[in-house]
Amino acid sequence: MAVTIQTIARLARVSTATVSRYLNYPESVSPKKRALIAEVIKEQNYVPNELARGLTRNSFSTIGVIMPDINNTFFSAVLLGIELELEKSGLSTLVCNTHGQIEREKRYLEMLASRRVAGIIFVGTRPLAAEDNAHVVELARRVPVMLINDRLDSEYVSFVMTNEEQGMGLAVEYLYGLGHRRIGFLNGNPPFTTYRYKLDGFTAAMQRLGLEMCEGCVQSVEPYEKGGYGGMRRLGQLPWRPTAVVTANDQVAIGAMCAVFESGRTVPRDMSVVGFSNTPISAEIYPRLTTVDQFPYDTGKSAAQQLVEQIDQRNTRHSGLRIDCRMIVRASCAQAAP
Amino acid sequence: MAVTIQTIARLARVSTATVSRYLNYPESVSPKKRALIAEVIKEQNYVPNELARGLTRNSFSTIGVIMPDINNTFFSAVLLGIELELEKSGLSTLVCNTHGQIEREKRYLEMLASRRVAGIIFVGTRPLAAEDNAHVVELARRVPVMLINDRLDSEYVSFVMTNEEQGMGLAVEYLYGLGHRRIGFLNGNPPFTTYRYKLDGFTAAMQRLGLEMCEGCVQSVEPYEKGGYGGMRRLGQLPWRPTAVVTANDQVAIGAMCAVFESGRTVPRDMSVVGFSNTPISAEIYPRLTTVDQFPYDTGKSAAQQLVEQIDQRNTRHSGLRIDCRMIVRASCAQAAP
DNA sequence: TAGGAAAATGTAAGCGGTTACGTTTTCCGC
DNA sequence: GCGGAAAACGTAACCGCTTACATTTTCCTA
Numbered sequence: 257m258a259v260t261i262q263t264i265a266r267l268a269r270v271s272t273a274t275v276s277r278y279l280n281y282p283e284s285v286s287p288k289k290r291a292l293i294a295e296v297i298k299e300q301n302y303v304p305n306e307l308a309r310g311l312t313r314n315s316f317s318t319i320g321v322i323m324p325d326i327n328n329t330f331f332s333a334v335l336l337g338i339e340l341e342l343e344k345s346g347l348s349t350l351v352c353n354t355h356g357q358i359e360r361e362k363r364y365l366e367m368l369a370s371r372r373v374a375g376i377i378f379v380g381t382r383p384l385a386a387e388d389n390a391h392v393v394e395l396a397r398r399v400p401v402m403l404i405n406d407r408l409d410s411e412y413v414s415f416v417m418t419n420e421e422q423g424m425g426l427a428v429e430y431l432y433g434l435g436h437r438r439i440g441f442l443n444g445n446p447p448f449t450t451y452r453y454k455l456d457g458f459t460a461a462m463q464r465l466g467l468e469m470c471e472g473c474v475q476s477v478e479p480y481e482k483g484g485y486g487g488m489r490r491l492g493q494l495p496w497r498p499t500a501v502v503t504a505n506d507q508v509a510i511g512a513m514c515a516v517f518e519s520g521r522t523v524p525r526d527m528s529v530v531g532f533s534n535t536p537i538s539a540e541i542y543p544r545l546t547t548v549d550q551f552p553y554d555t556g557k558s559a560a561q562q563l564v565e566q567i568d569q570r571n572t573r574h575s576g577l578r579i580d581c582r583m584i585v586r587a588s589c590a591q592a593a594p
Numbered sequence: 595m596a597v598t599i600q601t602i603a604r605l606a607r608v609s610t611a612t613v614s615r616y617l618n619y620p621e622s623v624s625p626k627k628r629a630l631i632a633e634v635i636k637e638q639n640y641v642p643n644e645l646a647r648g649l650t651r652n653s654f655s656t657i658g659v660i661m662p663d664i665n666n667t668f669f670s671a672v673l674l675g676i677e678l679e680l681e682k683s684g685l686s687t688l689v690c691n692t693h694g695q696i697e698r699e700k701r702y703l704e705m706l707a708s709r710r711v712a713g714i715i716f717v718g719t720r721p722l723a724a725e726d727n728a729h730v731v732e733l734a735r736r737v738p739v740m741l742i743n744d745r746l747d748s749e750y751v752s753f754v755m756t757n758e759e760q761g762m763g764l765a766v767e768y769l770y771g772l773g774h775r776r777i778g779f780l781n782g783n784p785p786f787t788t789y790r791y792k793l794d795g796f797t798a799a800m801q802r803l804g805l806e807m808c809e810g811c812v813q814s815v816e817p818y819e820k821g822g823y824g825g826m827r828r829l830g831q832l833p834w835r836p837t838a839v840v841t842a843n844d845q846v847a848i849g850a851m852c853a854v855f856e857s858g859r860t861v862p863r864d865m866s867v868v869g870f871s872n873t874p875i876s877a878e879i880y881p882r883l884t885t886v887d888q889f890p891y892d893t894g895k896s897a898a899q900q901l902v903e904q905i906d907q908r909n910t911r912h913s914g915l916r917i918d919c920r921m922i923v924r925a926s927c928a929q930a931a932p
Numbered sequence: 933t934a935g936g937a938a939a940a941t942g943t944a945a946g947c948g949g950t951t952a953c954g955t956t957t958t959c960c961g962c
Numbered sequence: 963g964c965g966g967a968a969a970a971c972g973t974a975a976c977c978g979c980t981t982a983c984a985t986t987t988t989c990c991t992a
Contacts, residue, residue, distance in 0.1 A: 258652075260948055271972045276950055286958095286970060303708040307654055308948035310645040312977050314596075318688075326674050327874065332664045339664070339691055348705060350656075351689050353677055367686060370641045481878035510878050517880040536665065537875045540819035540848050542855040598978055609942045614980055624940060624988095646978035649947050 259300045268296045279304060310372055318348050319563065320368035323379035324356040329535045330505075330552050334379050334404060337556025345564050347374065358388050365395060375400040375563045379556075381450040382406045396574075402563045404555060406449055407576065414566065414574040416559040420450060423548045423581030424457025425464075427502040427530045430546075430583055432465050435592035436528060439467065440498040442487040442508050444479030451479075454504055454532075470496040479504050484511025492519065499592050500528035506535045506547055513543070513588065524590035534584050544586035551579055597638045606634045617642060648710055656686050657901065658706035661717040662694040667873045668843075668890050672717050672742060675894025683902050685712065696726050703733065713738040713901045717894075719788040720744045734912075740901045742893060744787055745914065752904065752912040754897040758788060761886045761919030762795025763802075765840040765868045768884075768921055770803050773930035774866060777805065778836040780825040780846050782817030789817070792842055792870075808834040817842050822849025830857065837930050838866035844873045844885055851881075851926065862928035872922050882924035889917055 265272040270289055278285050278293045285293070296302075310316035319342055323331050339349045350373065352364040368376060376399060382389050389408055395401055396412035403415040431439055441458050444451040455474065462469050472494050477483030484503060488511065491498055503509040509531035513523045523529055523543055531538050531547030538545035562575045603610040608627055616623045616631045623631070634640075648654035657680055661669050677687045688711065690702040706714060714737060720727050727746055733739055734750035741753040769777055779796050782789040793812065800807050810832050815821030822841060826849065829836055841847040847869035851861045861867055861881055869876050869885035876883035900913045 258948095261950095262948080272949075273951075273973080274971060277971085280950080284970080289970085303704060305649070305710065305948050306708045307645050307648045307710055308977090309950080310977095311643070311649055311948080311979090312950045314977070316645055326664075326670045326677075327667060329665060329667065332670050335689075336664050336691060339689065346705075348688050348690075348709070350686050351673075351677065352686075353674060366641060367684075370644045371686070372643065372645055507878065510875075514878065514880045514882075537848070537879075540845065540852065541875075541879050542852045544852075596978095599980095600978080610979075611943080611981075612941060615941085618980080622940080627940085643978050646947090647980080649949085649978080650980045652947070 259302050261302075261304065263300060264293065264296050264302055267300065268293045314372060315374045316372045317346055318350050318371065318373045319560070320350045320352060320364070320371075320373045320376045321379060322352045322354060322361060322364060322376065324354050325380075326351065326353050329537070330533050330550070331379055333552035334556035334559075337553040337558075338377060338560045339556075341557045341560035342564070347564070358383065362391060365391065369399075373399070374567050375402065377402045377404060377559055377563060378406075379404045380406070381448040382408065384447045384449060384452075400563055400566045402559050402566075404559050411574055414562055414576065416555055416562065416577045416579065418550045418555065419578045419580045420453040421457035421460065423532065423550065424454050424502065425461040426581055426583045427532070427548050428458060428461035428465065428467075430585070431500045431502065431528060431530065431589065432467070434500075434528065434589060435594070436500040437467060437592070438470070438496055438498045438500070439473070440491045440494075440501040441474045442484055442491070442501055442503040442512060443474055443476050444483070444504040444508070445476035446479070451476075451504060458502065470494070473498065477508065479508060481507045481511035481514070484508030485515045486511075488512035488515035489519070492516075498527075500530070500589065502530045503532055506531035506533045506538045506545060508532075509538075509545055509547065509588075510541065513541075513545075524588050528589035528592075530589060538584075539586065543588045546586045546588045547584050549582045549584050551582070555579055597640050599640075599642065601638060602631065602634050602640055605638065606631045652710060653712045654710045655684055656688055656709065656711045657898070658688045658690060658702070658709075658711045658714045659717060660690045660692060660699060660702055660714065662692050663718075664689065664691050667875070668871050668888070669717055671890035672894035672897075675891040675896075676715060676898045677894075679895045679898035680902070685902070696721065700729060703729065707737075711737070712905050713740065715740045715742060715897055715901060716744075717742045718744070719786040720746065722785045722787060722790075738901055738904045740897050740904075742897050748912075750912055752900055752914065754893055754900065754915045754917065756888045756893065757916045757918045758791040759795035759798065761870065761888065762792050762840065763799040764919055764921045765870070765886050766796060766799035766803065766805075768923070769838045769840065769866060769868065769927065770805070772838075772866065772927060773932070774838040775805060775930070776808070776834055776836045776838070777811070778829045778832075778839040779812045780822055780829070780839055780841045780850060781812055781814050782821070782842040782846070783814035784817070789814075789842060796840065808832070811836065815846065817846060819845045819849035819852070822846030823853045824849075826850035826853035827857070830854075836865075838868070838927065840868045841870055844869035844871045844876045844883060846870075847876075847883055847885065847926075848879065851879075851883075862926050866927035866930075868927060876922075877924065881926045884924045884926045885922050887920045887922050889920070893917055 261272045261275050264275050354360045393410040401413050405417045407415040475487040477487040509529050513529050516523050516527045531545045534547045534549035538547050599610045599613050602613045692698045731748040739751050743755045745753040813825040815825040847867050851867050854861050854865050869883045872885045872887035876885050
């Protein structure tokens with residue numbers, strides 16, 4: 257019924273071994289048979305059964321991608337980069353959405369194991385607690401593992417991450433250049449490393465520029481629009497009256513802007529706002545958001561590239577890459593009032 | 595080395611057939627052995643090899659999802675619904691991003707075939723041209739196929755789609771209720787059915803309400819922010835001076851609002867704007883966008899549900915479902931000036 | 933308690949590839 | 963033209979599971 261490798265072998269009057277070799281190491285079969293087999297394959301519309309392949313090789317041409325939230329445009333952009341890169345190597349992408357729940361992550365890992373995936377990419381920062389990462393480290397001894405936007409203390413776990421400290425520095429320096437001296441920071445609050453990196457970057461930049469970090473200038477908020485909204489209101493009531501804020505991500509920035517508008521003031525006239533991530537929407541809203549680009553697409557792409565390399569060469573040498581950010585200047589910041 | 599079904603069989607002193615039966619039809623094995631096997635499995639941490647399963651069954655516990663753009667929050671929300679639903683049945687999700695290119699779609703289809711996926715879900719409207727859909731119809735004869743947000747003339751192809759006509763009606767009627775009589779429509783332009791449905795809905799509603807469709811009141815634009823921006827500017831220069839616009843999607847609405855603001859006017863005071871889709875961002879921007887909810891999550895969920903049902907029952911009877919929209923009233927519309 | 937139906941289990945043949953190993957063919961230098 | 967190495971190819975076992983069919987066990991009834 258279905259056309260299998262035997263069909264091709266029979267029609268081409270060769271053994272299945274030869275067809276298999278043609279499929280995997282074409283140079284190892286004579287040009288004559290090569291042409292013949294190629295013809296039969298095309299004629300029969302033959303596509304090798306990847307499952308059977310995976311069974312014998314004990315590794316399936318698939319990469320598992322574990323992410324906290326597909327709906328987040330940053331993550332989905334990373335995913336796009338991964339997917340397009342993997343496609344080049346004939347690998348496909350199994351997505352797993354954890355909602356940030358470690359339990360779901362473990363369940364998915366089991367599923368990926370049962371499917372004998374060739375590698376696994378974790379997208380997004382890890383929890384700080386070591387016990388929530390132990391299984392990842394353990395996993396990495398058996399299958400190539402790549403982390404995006406975090407790193408672990410293990411020589412097996414590769415990573416590609418944004419240089420968030422540098423990115424935050426960019427934002428603060430940009431505001432400084434516009435004359436701002438009283439700068440607030442709406443940072444995220446859950447126990448993820450990303451917010452620690454960002455805080456480090458903010459603090460370092462403020463020090464470098466000799467700016468004072470006033471009481472309450474760093475607000476830890478839910479890293480979404482709502483958090484930004486609330487944080488901005490609190491910031492606005494502070495006695496030292498900030499003239500500008502940097503934020504942990506674009507969503508927080510958008511919430512912050514919303515709060516400014518709804519209090520009857522205006523961005524950027526009364527308050528300058530800088531986002532973080534350069535999500536697509538940041539370019540489209542009013543006022544167009546000045547933000548920091550993290551190159552999510554390239555991040556995903558690099559991660560996939562490195563992982564494929566690791567798989568192909570069967571080397572367990574891990575790799576690490578940091579990607580610098582870029583400032584995207586748009587319309588949400590203005591010169592500080594003198 | 596690895597623990598397989600033989601390992602379990604040996605340790606439990608039964609045949610592999612019994613273990614297999616335990617795995618697939620637990621009631622068919624005696625309670626005694628059932629308990630025994632369960633114990634050994636737990637003890638050995640055994641996870642069945644899905645590849646081997648797929649090979650014998652000639653169907654892999656995976657569903658291919660073909661979508662034009664993961665980065666679009668509507669699509670990614672649909673994907674989330676699909677994924678969470680499939681997870682319940684132990685199925686996983688292979689994502690394929692086509693960028694709307696029919697060639698890529700065909701390549702992906704081949705890949706999915708080689709992986710013997712149990713079913714395929716197409717997300718997003720199809721091209722209008724019949725020749726771009728022929729391969730989908732053909733495909734549906736061999737594997738369960740589900741369409742999201744479009745339908746085809748084939749008794750094999752199931753679908754779940756938003757009732758876009760009804761949704762557009764909701765939007766127009768809402769504006770009518772606020773006293774608006776001169777209503778514009780920023781529709782999308784590429785040859786996809788979705789924009790036809792929306793136009794139908796708009797036209798029908800206008801007629802129903804006895805409103806005149808003035809020259810140029812329907813602008814066909816690129817269905818993104820940029821298109822909305824340009825379309826709004828053109829609409830603003832029209833002699834009949836619309837007081838409100840409905841749009842093909844939230845992105846277009848956001849672009850339109852941006853154009854209003856940048857021309858020194860204000861939403862909703864000078865112009866009421868209604869979006870379409872209720873993307874997450876629509877709730878977060880200023881002014882918070884009044885829009886039409888399409889229930890993308892539920893759409894994905896239903897589609898997955900129906901597909902699973904179809905697979906389980908090996909029935910080729912297709913199913914069709916239309917999901918009505920809901921109006922989400924926020925802050926981007928105001929009473930029309932008398 | 934015998935006998936037979938039903939339930940439980942085992943045996944072994946695949947599913948569609950890959951690959952170790954052995955055999956045949958090709959090719960080259962003398 | 964011969965011998966032998968290298969290249970090309972074939973045979974068959976195996977990857978881990980499912981399942982048709984055969985066999986054994988259990989259970990019930992007469």
